[in-house]
Amino acid sequence: MKLKILVTAGDGIGPEVTNEAVAILKDIASQGGHDFVFTEKRIGGVAIVQDGTPLPKDTLDAALAADAVLLGAVGGNEFNSLPPDKRPEAGLLAIRAALGGFANLRPAFAFKVLAVNSPLRPEIVDGADVLFVRELLGGLYFGKPREWNKAKGEAWNTMRYTREEVARVARIAFGLAAKRRKRLTSVDKANVLEVSQLWRATVDEVAKEFPGVMVEHQYVDAMAMHLMNRPCDFDVVLTENLFGDILSDESAVITGSLGMLPSATIGGKVNLYEPVHGSAPDIAGKGLANPLGAILTGALVLRHSGGLEAEATAIESSVRKVLEQGFRTPDLARGNTQGITVLSTKEMGAKVRETVKQHLVNA
Numbered sequence: 001m002k003l004k005i006l007v008t009a010g011d012g013i014g015p016e017v018t019n020e021a022v023a024i025l026k027d028i029a030s031q032g033g034h035d036f037v038f039t040e041k042r043i044g045g046v047a048i049v050q051d052g053t054p055l056p057k058d059t060l061d062a063a064l065a066a067d068a069v070l071l072g073a074v075g076g077n078e079f080n081s082l083p084p085d086k087r088p089e090a091g092l093l094a095i096r097a098a099l100g101g102f103a104n105l106r107p108a109f110a111f112k113v114l115a116v117n118s119p120l121r122p123e124i125v126d127g128a129d130v131l132f133v134r135e136l137l138g139g140l141y142f143g144k145p146r147e148w149n150k151a152k153g154e155a156w157n158t159m160r161y162t163r164e165e166v167a168r169v170a171r172i173a174f175g176l177a178a179k180r181r182k183r184l185t186s187v188d189k190a191n192v193l194e195v196s197q198l199w200r201a202t203v204d205e206v207a208k209e210f211p212g213v214m215v216e217h218q219y220v221d222a223m224a225m226h227l228m229n230r231p232c233d234f235d236v237v238l239t240e241n242l243f244g245d246i247l248s249d250e251s252a253v254i255t256g257s258l259g260m261l262p263s264a265t266i267g268g269k270v271n272l273y274e275p276v277h278g279s280a281p282d283i284a285g286k287g288l289a290n291p292l293g294a295i296l297t298g299a300l301v302l303r304h305s306g307g308l309e310a311e312a313t314a315i316e317s318s319v320r321k322v323l324e325q326g327f328r329t330p331d332l333a334r335g336n337t338q339g340i341t342v343l344s345t346k347e348m349g350a351k352v353r354e355t356v357k358q359h360l361v362n363a
């Protein structure tokens with residue numbers, strides 16, 4: 001299997017966590033005789049500083065020529081006073097738009113041994129396995145008009161969707177639900193917003209193509225509560241861009257840490273892979289970052305761009321095994337610390353790497 005992977009590690013903890021993911025992918029390539037070619041380019045704050053723009057042309061060209069883009073994180077406090085279109089985040093939004101992936105898959109899975117890390121009771125989180133499908137190219141993030149009119153003291157953004165934009169992401173979500181527990185929850189605010197009414201009507205249309213999948217609709221405010229009260233009731237959760245951004249961070253409560261969540265964006269020219277967490281500038285460069293979200297993102301690269309299901313599963317089972325052996329990064333070491341060994345970013349990466357190697361030898 002040949003795979004050209006562009007690595008855009010970005011800012012803050014991005015480079016540290018991405019390094020660990022890449023090391024594992026390299027091992028898997030050499031062990032399985034795969035030809036993975038890695039290229040590195042700048043994005044985000046580091047690109048603003050060195051190239052004067054958060055998404056240099058060189059990075060964009062390389063991304064469009066790749067089979068998969070693996071991104072670390074973007075953002076930093078030094079850019080906080082810049083307007084949205086000049087910030088590191090603008091580079092991320094621009095690469096998302098250019099690659100064209102509109103379905104952002106964010107699996108949130110409760111590892112039994114991490115239940116102690118969740119503020120929710122173990123019996124509530126145990127067994128939770130939710131797949132968020134977040135629409136990534138529409139809604140308030142990209143809708144026009146948008147402006148902060150300082151003279152008027154007024155600012156506006158636009159939540160806009162077309163029927164086609166909703167239908168295409170809904171089809172992906174239903175398709176995934178059909179292969180899972182066959183339940184789809186669509187999240188909107190149809191009691192207030194026209195755009196949500198279009199969303200709901202379109203989801204119901206698409207639902208007819210998937211008679212085997214049970215569909216329900218939830219308002220986003222109620223959903224925020226249900227997710228915490230009864231996370232195990234949800235299978236695939238389909239949402240628009242901003243609601244998905246908010247609910248996927250909320251789902252970190254289920255897994256115990258935002259550092260555990262991976263994501264894959266599919267449906268466009270080139271798939272984009274990024275952990276859900278941000279650049280965490282406060283802990284950057286200290287070896288404190290949790291690389292598991294990035295490592296699990298690596299598994300999604302293998303699954304969705306490489307078709308290497310066994311290898312993707314090997315990474316996921318290895319992460320589970322390492323956690324079961326009591327190894328933790330500091331974000332996961334709260335609560336009961338008995339039988340727990342706290343590791344640095346690199347040490348955690350090395351543990352998973354070792355475990356994946358053994359797993360593939362034994363397979």
Ligand code: IPM
Pocket residue numbers: 074075089092093245276278
């Ligand atoms: C995410 C992040 C991004 C988003 C930011 C960094 C632009 O929060 O991927 O969830 O809002 O999409």
Ligand code: MG
Pocket residue numbers: 245246249276
């Ligand atoms: Mg977010």
